[in-house]
Each structure stands twice: as structure tokens, then as C-alpha cells.
Amino acid sequence: MSERTRIEVALLLPALPDSRDACVKRLTDLLAAKEGVASAHLAESEKSQPDQICIHYDPARLSLAEIRELAKRAGAEIESRFGHLVMTLAPMYARRARTLEEGLRQITGVVEAVASPSGTIRIEFDRHLVDEPRLRAELQKVGGKITEEQQPDMREPVGARKTPQSDDHHSHSGLFGERTELLFAGLSGALLTVGWLSSAVDILPATAWYLYVAAYFFGGYFTFKEAIGSVRAGRFEIEFLMLAAAIGAAILGEWAEGALLLFLFSLGHALEHYAMGRAKRAIEALAELAPQTALVRRADSIAEVRVESLVIGDCVIVKPNAKIPADGFVTKGESSVNQAPITGESVPVDKAPVADPQKAADNPDRLDSSHRVFTGTINGSGALEIQVTKLSKESTLARVVAMVNEAETQKSPTQRFTDRFERYFVPAVLAIVALSLFAWVIIDEPFSQSFYRAMAVLVAASPCALAISTPSAVLSGIARAARGGVLVKGGGPLENLGVIRSVAFDKTGTLTEGKPRLVDVVASGDATEGELLQVAVAVEELSDHPLAAAVVRGAAARAGSDNTRVHAQGLKSITGRGVSATVDGTLVHVGKSDLFTEIDGPRLPNDLREQVQALERNGRTTMIVRSGDRYLGALGLMDTPREAAKAMIAKLRALGIERMIMISGDNQHVADAIAKEVGIDEAWGDLMPDDKVASIKKLRNVQPVAMVGDGVNDAPAMANATVGIAMGAAGSDVALETADVALMADDLNHLPFAIGLSRRTRQVIRQNLWVSLGMVAFLIPATILGLRIAPTVALHEGSTLLVVFNALRLLAYRSP
Numbered sequence: 001m002s003e004r005t006r007i008e009v010a011l012l013l014p015a016l017p018d019s020r021d022a023c024v025k026r027l028t029d030l031l032a033a034k035e036g037v038a039s040a041h042l043a044e045s046e047k048s049q050p051d052q053i054c055i056h057y058d059p060a061r062l063s064l065a066e067i068r069e070l071a072k073r074a075g076a077e078i079e080s081r082f083g084h085l086v087m088t089l090a091p092m093y094a095r096r097a098r099t100l101e102e103g104l105r106q107i108t109g110v111v112e113a114v115a116s117p118s119g120t121i122r123i124e125f126d127r128h129l130v131d132e133p134r135l136r137a138e139l140q141k142v143g144g145k146i147t148e149e150q151q152p153d154m155r156e157p158v159g160a161r162k163t164p165q166s167d168d169h170h171s172h173s174g175l176f177g178e179r180t181e182l183l184f185a186g187l188s189g190a191l192l193t194v195g196w197l198s199s200a201v202d203i204l205p206a207t208a209w210y211l212y213v214a215a216y217f218f219g220g221y222f223t224f225k226e227a228i229g230s231v232r233a234g235r236f237e238i239e240f241l242m243l244a245a246a247i248g249a250a251i252l253g254e255w256a257e258g259a260l261l262l263f264l265f266s267l268g269h270a271l272e273h274y275a276m277g278r279a280k281r282a283i284e285a286l287a288e289l290a291p292q293t294a295l296v297r298r299a300d301s302i303a304e305v306r307v308e309s310l311v312i313g314d315c316v317i318v319k320p321n322a323k324i325p326a327d328g329f330v331t332k333g334e335s336s337v338n339q340a341p342i343t344g345e346s347v348p349v350d351k352a353p354v355a356d357p358q359k360a361a362d363n364p365d366r367l368d369s370s371h372r373v374f375t376g377t378i379n380g381s382g383a384l385e386i387q388v389t390k391l392s393k394e395s396t397l398a399r400v401v402a403m404v405n406e407a408e409t410q411k412s413p414t415q416r417f418t419d420r421f422e423r424y425f426v427p428a429v430l431a432i433v434a435l436s437l438f439a440w441v442i443i444d445e446p447f448s449q450s451f452y453r454a455m456a457v458l459v460a461a462s463p464c465a466l467a468i469s470t471p472s473a474v475l476s477g478i479a480r481a482a483r484g485g486v487l488v489k490g491g492g493p494l495e496n497l498g499v500i501r502s503v504a505f506d507k508t509g510t511l512t513e514g515k516p517r518l519v520d521v522v523a524s525g526d527a528t529e530g531e532l533l534q535v536a537v538a539v540e541e542l543s544d545h546p547l548a549a550a551v552v553r554g555a556a557a558r559a560g561s562d563n564t565r566v567h568a569q570g571l572k573s574i575t576g577r578g579v580s581a582t583v584d585g586t587l588v589h590v591g592k593s594d595l596f597t598e599i600d601g602p603r604l605p606n607d608l609r610e611q612v613q614a615l616e617r618n619g620r621t622t623m624i625v626r627s628g629d630r631y632l633g634a635l636g637l638m639d640t641p642r643e644a645a646k647a648m649i650a651k652l653r654a655l656g657i658e659r660m661i662m663i664s665g666d667n668q669h670v671a672d673a674i675a676k677e678v679g680i681d682e683a684w685g686d687l688m689p690d691d692k693v694a695s696i697k698k699l700r701n702v703q704p705v706a707m708v709g710d711g712v713n714d715a716p717a718m719a720n721a722t723v724g725i726a727m728g729a730a731g732s733d734v735a736l737e738t739a740d741v742a743l744m745a746d747d748l749n750h751l752p753f754a755i756g757l758s759r760r761t762r763q764v765i766r767q768n769l770w771v772s773l774g775m776v777a778f779l780i781p782a783t784i785l786g787l788r789i790a791p792t793v794a795l796h797e798g799s800t801l802l803v804v805f806n807a808l809r810l811l812a813y814r815s816p
Contacts (some may be wrong), residue, residue: 191259323378338377536623538565
């Protein structure tokens, strides 16, 4: 009989971007090949923590310790061999991104390369065959300008900064920086205009020719550089086709038309480059939120240091109206903090010091939001002292920036479709062009006219707008979401969220405040209320469950309760049912009524059962306490719905969400009461964690479904939804990792914003596809029938700019 164990992927492959990486499959295959291991797989559907490898093994051949050691060695082997490199380049055309991808994939040792028009490129490579310096060198050879900053030297004095890396051979910059291409396009247009006027008035005819040649140079300079790069990568892209058409026009003596083609093409691409740069800057603004230096108190002295040199436990002083330099918690001072740059919250959040800094430092993730602060947020009018809980490279801001950059390289379903479409479309176009060249054989026309028509078809059929239509919309959508406190992990989740018609909500902490209150104490038999609370508090003090904390708080606040303390030990969790512990030598169980049908001992007395049922009918969550064989009574707790829940549900209905379900581990009466109050039609109660997973699978089989929860306890259900959405992710590393979409603030109003933005993004993508495909469908037959190159290139470039600027409208999206 085999046994199984689970180990977090992050422990085995610490440098891995996420669990979708191919190295996870390599690791499971390597483990499964080991003697004594039956199988290994990614345990997505069952994980209670993010990204775990489940290993099934024969305990007669391998011990648990041997399995763990084997997994560590396998992970180290994978980690040492396969590297992952994410770099920031200058924004580029979509076709340019494709050329870079192809060029990098041809390098021996590169397993995968994905480039985004925003400039982010992700490379997976075999370290045995190629290293990072070679990859960087090869990237610059094919025209990639690396703009990421080097890591600062901690020994440098404050204020000294290193300059970004640069590449003087970048294909879109030159003597005048990144505006060079736009300037060259303007010169080309000016020379073309003067040349046309010279020929029109028939003054010095040779002058017009020289002006056209100069217009060719300035209009074709960057086009020629791009064409050379794509040919070296083995691809004949739009730039090559445009050059061919312009040269063909010159051969036929149509210098003015050729110059106009290159002018419009270079102008269109310069504007496209500018527009994509604008979308990119919206994302780069996130990274600029963090201050460069911090005031830190060390050994009774205050010094200004680089934020990169801060260590966990440092005490940072934040002056009024200054940016907060590190993630941590407040130890002194009171103020309000503008968290909008990270969480998107429109109202500043009041901050106060923790009661016990040492206890807070032991588990900072459990602190209330009134104590926690994040890098890049802005302090209000009061001075604060903050204890650092994360290094700068591990801060919430740093993780969000890294995840957004990674998301840019994740292609959406529509983008994958357009890539496949182009693989068939481009060869078909080239076949049409080849046939057009021989039209003079069939119809009575000179070769020059057939050649001109073929060049016009080349221009008409180049799918520039199609190539940029989806990436531009996805990039703008991700940038707008990040600016609004929503982290979307790629084009896939962004598009998928746009088709969602069903949403499942976890109850506790999502639709409710997540801070239940003790409202009923019902003693049973010969037990007193004081004894019931003593025993319940002793057990629940050992638990970190929200209901346990509510019992402890409520018991302390109840007037007339016995203050005598008893102590428990040996807490054991009974998943989905309750807990047990030993109090003064007696085994105590605290949990749902179902728990007492499953464990040994007397059944629940009828009178206590009736009292519990009455509490549940009134919307209470109940906890029954049994000490040995004595039933001491029951506790009733109530978690109030969030104020924003009802309005949020109404907004979702207005957005077209047809079905909303609340799933909960609480009894059905409690679930029904909360659902009715917030306006949800369906409530599924009495669900164990496995039941929640099964419920999500059932919903997903009917139609795409989103699951909204806290991203920690709900991770298994979220992993099985079409889109998993975590709330309050700024305060949870686990939520950031597990969710497809992370709402940084613990604010329900961000959910309609996220869904509305995704729907708008899908609309923009569809509009762009119709424009790009429609223009190609119009221009190909039009050029075959005689449409000249000049109007063809004007319409062609116009459609490209139209889809880009249509996508940029997403940056101005407002929540419904």
C-alpha cells in the first residue's frame, strides 16, 4: 500500500516564477522515475497552501525522510540546470516582439522565449548549454535594449545611483533618443512634400528626385533596420514587405508613391511605439512608488540608509506626508495612510501602534489592517515608527511589480488564436502576391502594372493591426487594473473574467466582516455559564481560527463571567468539524453538532439539540462544548454582512452576472440568513473543504465560474474555478500566489471594477479584431482591383493606429 506526502514547490524550486512553469513537469517526471516512487504530480485541486507537489511512494522501500531528501535533491538538480530570466526592454511593435522571440528561440539552450510589446521578455534556458551573459549579449545583437537597472551596491553612499544599462544600437533610438524615429518620419514627410511641390510646378525636375531619395532614407531607415533583424531571425515581417513594395515603386519610377509609403509606415510605427510606451509607463509607475532611502533607528542613533539595506526588525521613522519605505507594522505614533497606490482604496486608512511588538513580529500576517503598512504608500499628518517585516525585494510592492511584469508575457486565448491564424494567413498572402506577379500572362496588361498590383497587395495584406490588436488591449487592461489595486496575472485570466456569468463567494471574510461576535451562551445540564466559558476559552486560546478568537474576545467582554482561568494543552484540529484539547486531564471537544455523531461518547441531548437548532434558525453559527462525557452547553456566534456587500451584488447583476452563490461551512440556516440579507439567491451551507471544491467543479461544468475568497483557506476551491479571485491580497503572500486575480484591498467594491474592466477589455479586443480583419478583407480585393499603394498604406497604417489608441482607452476606464 502506498503513502503520499506533499511538499511546497517554492521549497524545491525557489527561483520558479509560478507553478505553470515547465520545470514543475520536469520535477514531477524526475521524481516519478525514482525507484520506490509510484507517481508525483502538482496537487492544485487539493492544496491548502499554494503550489504543492504530491508524491506517492512505497513506505516499504522509502521512508518519509528519504522522500523529502530525494525531492530536495531533484529540485536542486532542476534548479541548477534550468534558469529563468525576466528582463525589461524598451517598448516595441508586436511584430518586433515576435522577431525577438524567434531570434532567441534559435539560440542553443533556450527552451522558451516570450516577448511582450510592452518590453517585458521571459526566457527559460538550459544552463548546461547557455548562460545569462550570453543571453543578454544575444538579445542585444537582435536589437533588444535592456533598460532594467542594476542591483545597487549597499556600500555606496546615500544618493549615489547607478545608471540603467543601455544599447546604442537600439532600433528605435538614436541621436535624439527615443524620439528619433518620430523625427525621421517628420523629415521624410517634409522632404516628400517639398519634392511633390517641386515636381508639380516643374522647377528643377532633378531636385524632386533628390528630395524623394532623401525621403526614402529618413522614412526607410528604421524600417530597414527592423527588416534586417527579422530576416536574421528567419522571418519575413511587415517591414521587409514594405521595403520590397517601396523598392518596387522606385523601380517603376513611382518615387513619390514609394516615399509616401515609407513616410506613412514610419509615422504609423513611431506613433504605435509611443502609444505602447505610454501603456508601459503606466505599469512602470508602480515600481517608482518606493522611496530610495529610509530613516532608520539603530543603536539609539538615526541614519539615512538605502531601502535595500533595511533588514527585518529594523525600526523605520516615517515623517508626515512621506512615503513609507518598507512593509511592516506600526510601533509608535498614529496617522492615516493613503494606500491607494497599492490597494486602490480611495479613503486613507487609520493606523495605530500594536500593543505588543514582540508578539506582532512573531506573526505579522495575522495583524489587523490598522497596524500594517506597505512600501510605497503615503503617510498622513502624523509621524510613525514602523518595524520592518520584509526585505525590500520581498515587499508587497516588489512582488506586485514582478507579477505584473510576468503577467505581460502570458498570452491570452485570443492572442494565441491570432498567432495561429497568422501562420496560415501569411503564406496564403505570399501565394496571392506570387500569382499577381504573373497576372500579365493571363490578362492584357504590361508587367509593370502586374508588379505594381503585387506590391499593393503586399501592403494591404500585412496583418500589422491584427498583430497588435490583442497585446495592446491586454497590456492596457493589466496596467489599468494594477493602478486600481487589482493584480491580474496575464491575458488569460483577464479574458476569462470577461465571460464569467456565475460567481461563487465564500461567506466568512468575503461577504461578511470576518469578525464574528459571541452573542449567545447556553449552558446545559448542571453546567454553569462560567464553567462553559472557562473551558471553551481554554481550548480556543490555542487555536488561530477566527471563530476561536471571537469566543476569547466575547468571553472577556461578558459581564458577570467567572474570571477563573483553566489551561488546555494538546490542541487537535478535526477538519471542518471542530477541535479537541485536554483541560485538567479531561478531553474536551468543541465543534459543530455533526462532530458529536462521529466521535465516541454520549450523543447530543435532545434539549440541547433543540436549543442549538433554534440558534441556527436565527442565523447563529453554533459551537457545542463537551468535557469528557458532560455536555457543558453551546455558544452562538454571528458574523455580520459587510456594508458594501448588497450594493456590490447589485452592481454585479448590472454587469451581467446571472448567478451568484454563497458557499459556506456554516449550517444552512446561517448561510440562508446571510445570503438573504446581501441579496444572493443561492446559499450552500454545511460544506466541508472537499465539498467546496466539488461545488465549484459542479458549477464550472455548467458555465465558467469565478470563485471569490481570501486566497488562503479557499485556495483549493479557487484553484478549481475558471478564475480564482482573492480579496485583501496586499496582506497575504499566499493570496498573491494562489489567485488568478488579486484584489489588493479588502474591499468588495473592487470586484465590480475588476469584472467590468475585463468585460470592457474583451469588447476592445473584439472591436480591434473586427477592424484589423475587416481592413485586410477590404484592402486585398481592392488592391487586386486597382487601388493604388498610397491610399492602401494610409488605410493600412490608419487601422493599426486605430486599434492601438482604441486599446489605450482602457487606461481611462472607470468603475461602474
